[in-house]
Amino acid sequence: MSKNNLGKELSLRDYQKNIKQRVFDAWRNHASVMVQMPTGTGKTHLLASIIYDLLSAEQDLCVWIIAHRRELVEQIEDTVARYSIRKEDGRVRAMSIQWLSRHWDDIHNTPALIVIDEAHHALAESYKELWTRYPHAKKLGMTATPCRLNRRGFTDLFDTLVMSDSIADFISKGWLSVFDYASIKPDSDDQKLIDNLSKRSWNGDFQIKEMDTVLNKRPTIEKLYESVRHYADGKKGVVYAISIGHARNIASYYSGHGINAVAIDSKTPALQRKQFVEDFKQGRIQVLVNVDVFSEGFDCPDIEFVQMARPTLSLAKYLQQVGRGLRKSKGKEYCMLIDNVGLYRMFGLPSANRNWQTMFEGRLAGKGNAHSIETGYYCAAENLTANDTIRPNDTLELVMTHDRLPDYLTNAKDSLESHLNHKILNAFKDRVYGLYGLKIENKITAPPQYVSVFDTDDGFAAVRFKNWSVGVVNEVGEIKIQLECFRKLKFLKDKLLAATDNRGKMSYIDLRSGKSYKQKPKVLTFGKVQMLEVDGICYSRTKILYKKELNTSLQQVCQHGFCLRFYDFLTTPQCRQVDKEDDTSGYDSVCLLADDYETYYHFCGMLPDGSIIVEDNEGKYYLVKEGEGKQYIAHEKPQTEEETFEVVIPRLKAEAAQRAAQRKSIEKREKIQKRKERLNRIQHAKPFKSGLKWGLKQGDKVIVPPIYRNLQTPVGNYCAFEGNPRLWGIIMLDGKVVVEARYINVEIKENGTARLTIIPGKTKTVKLHGND
Structure with a gap:
């Protein structure tokens, strides 16, 4: 890159220069600084510029950039490279926290x-380890x-x-x-469902x-479609869905x-995914429907x-979503x-003021408030001009328009899959050589190199190689399983392959x-864990195999959502135990x-927040949280004190107790x-x-059944x-008893008190508390 071009890349907007200076000023007194900038205002360019200045001042510095997803790492590397900071020189390294957690050593x-x-x-x-290791x-x-x-x-x-x-401010200034x-x-009925x-x-x-149960239904999806047709017909956009099934249905x-x-x-x-995004950017795809894929970094x-x-209660998720559309x-x-x-009634408009300092300090949750419209965010449809198009039967209303927004801000001061074809990865034949390759849509992902392609499924293909052996490859041709002496391969449900x-x-x-069975396995599901059953034996779906007889007593099996446990009452624990007072710690x-x-793994115990500690067959201990996978914490043969079981566990127990x-x-x-809302x-x-x-009834709906x-x-x-x-007592309108029925008379006051007559001439007044 020429010096002139580099100068253009390094030129920051005025607000970026201001924040950059404030970061360096903050570092004079503080080692650790957090920067808040709205989505779309150039956070990555700012951090690249900060790194560039530091490396220019001191050539031997080592800088790490940590992200929570691999896609973000690649985007950061691309942006930083524009500043003549390439990963090949070794001074700046971008990594995902998941990769780093596995490669500390x-x-x-x-x-x-x-x-x-x-x-x-x-x-x-996993992030806290950065502070521990590099204080x-x-x-x-x-x-x-x-x-x-x-x-x-x-x-x-x-x-x-x-x-x-x-x-x-960024909208008002045109950024x-x-x-x-x-x-x-x-x-609306939709709001009532939520x-x-x-x-x-x-x-x-x-x-x-x-x-997903409430909203992933045909009538609701039809309303989503009608909304897009009415408000964004022909426009390019992103849809945020609840689940994979919901996204695919939409x-x-x-x-x-x-x-x-x-x-x-x-x-x-x-x-x-990369191809879809590129097609979307080039206008070949009009709408991307995603599940938590484009909330950050897109x-x-x-x-x-x-x-x-x-729906969401998370302010962060709301602003990350709407922020995708606010870039100029x-x-x-x-x-x-x-x-x-x-979400508008939870959080107000995207442009509403937020008290970030209070949230940063933990004095305010980043959570939606169903009554946010009462705090000055609301600009209802009836306040719009007569030229605004509002259909009488529409379940939506315009609460803000772009032509009114500047005045409002000034005044306020504040996976390609259609129902026709489910096979995304397809085979094609080279007419010259007679060999088969793989492609997604019109893009070749694996060149012609196979004698035949038996089947494709979910990004994988069952193929015959030139040496007439067979196997399974991914969409780019990497061999995942190689087999001999089979005439035919076919993908089955649940990630099983039939080989003839x-x-x-x-x-x-x-x-x-990768294990082979002579009979077709039956898939058994325990919570989020699957096993295979063949001839009365259950097999784990792991490369290091575990098997158990199917007739195991139910008392010896415990489902815990994200894990499945098998007790052996005849064997003492094969690993250290988190809590020796636990009833199951002796087995x-x-x-x-x-x-x-x-x-x-061998089960070591459960922490107060429901997370668990397990040990693998190599003596490594892991903390496992639902939805977050496993995190290495200790070793049976520790190299450092921080890897010692007796040191790590008390800390984890205390942190888990606090979370719980x-x-x-x-x-x-x-x-x-x-309950108050009800x-x-x-x-x-x-x-x-x-x-x-x-009993009590509101309209035709029975609130409290007739039992009194x-x-x-x-x-x-x-x-x-x-x-x-x-004998009289007092209930709440939802039926909760707040005063037992043992008084000869009860008189409820408007001020939330009640006078109770114990016997004629003897009464007492009590304050009614029924909301907790």
Whole structure:
């Protein structure tokens, strides 16, 4: 790169220069600094410029850039390379935290600066190891959203927060795009469905399974399609879905109705995902429907609309999603934000002010508030001009338009798969040589080199090689399994391969473990773990095999969602135990982990937050959390004190106890809030009689079944009831008893107190508490 071109790459916008100077100023007093900048404002260019300045001042510095996904690592490497900082010179190294966690001992240089991209993930245990191993290195965390759902702050890791201007400021100054915002109406059936979502996942957000059950339905997907047709017809955009099935259903429906859409998720092969993104950027694909793939790091400025089809309580997730559409692009007048799941009423407009410092300190959760529209964010459709097109029967309403937004901000000050073809990877024949290759759409992924291709499935192909042996290869031709003497191969469900030999006899190969079976295995599912059953024997789907008789007593099997345990009451533990007071600590227990196809483990114990400790057959101990995989923590033959079981476990137990307490506190608050909201919805309940008994009803809906001798007219959230003859108590409108029925008279006051008559002439007044 020429010096002049490098100068252009290094030229920062004024706000980037300002933040850069504030970072260097902060480093004078603090070793660890977090920077908050909205999505689309150039965080990666800023960090590259900071690194460039440091390396220019001191040539021998070593810099690490850590991201939480491999795709982000590649994007960072590309951006940093524009500053003449290439990974080949060894001074700057970009890595995923997953890779680094597995290779601590393989890296021998010591970083002077550690940059953490998307640093709101840094509270994970794997990141904390950076602070433990490299306490003297400067740290720089970059994020658009320094907040967590569980209100955990970042002050244990970062000493200070450097904040940029707000999204509203960036829009007003022309650095981010203006937008239209359409949201479902507060009284719509869709909003009611979302209001009734009650289950929470481990991180405090809505439970994916419940969301998928409620919203992954044909009528709801039809509404999504109608919204896109009405508000973004012909535009290029991204849809955020709940689950893989939801995304694929949306993409299939859109494609079947004239919108060129594809679904991308964690199971989409990397090469195919890359091709989809490139096709989207080039305009060959109109809509990408994704599941948590483009929430961070996805850079395509000419996105014209973003459709939100996934409810969330996470402010970070909301802003990461809408932020994909706020980048500026030549010829792009505005971005259309289509909110089919009521996020607007949770978080307000994307341009609303956020108290990032309070969230950074952990004094405020990055969580949605169902009443946010009451805090000044709301600009309803009825306030728009008469020229705005609003259909009477539409379930959505325009809450903001791009032409009104500048005034509003000023005044406020604040995997290609269609229903026609499910085989994405296809074979093609070279006419000259008569050999077969592989392609995805029109792109060749493996050159002609196979005598035949028997079958393809989910990015893999069963092929015959030139030497007439057979095997399984991936989409780029890498050999995954090689076999001999088979006439035919065919993929079956559940990652099984049927192989027919030259005599017509069939055998079955587990593509997970590579093990062959003479009979077709039956797939057994235990929570998130699968095993194969053949002739009364259960086999693990791991390369290091574990097998167990099928007639094992149910008392010897324990499902724990992300793991499966088998007790052996005749064998003492083969590994150290986390808690020797545990009832099962005196027996050996083998453990299989979800999505781990390498080996089986010995179970060491469970921590207070539900995470577990396991040991492999090489003496390595791991911490396993649901949805996060395993993290190496200790060794039976430790090289350092930090790898000693007795040192690591007390710390992990204390941290897990804190997480469990926080989770319990969150759940309790949410339960109280949910109950308050329910009571508000049933405040007009009235007594009704059925036979000889009384209950409460609101309209035609029974709130409290008729089980009482008598009920008085409710006062506020409370209602007096007669249990036994002439013995009265008090219930809440939802039926919860707050005063037992042992008083001859009860009088409820409007101020939330009640006067209870014990005997004639003797009364007492109590304060009613029924919300906890």
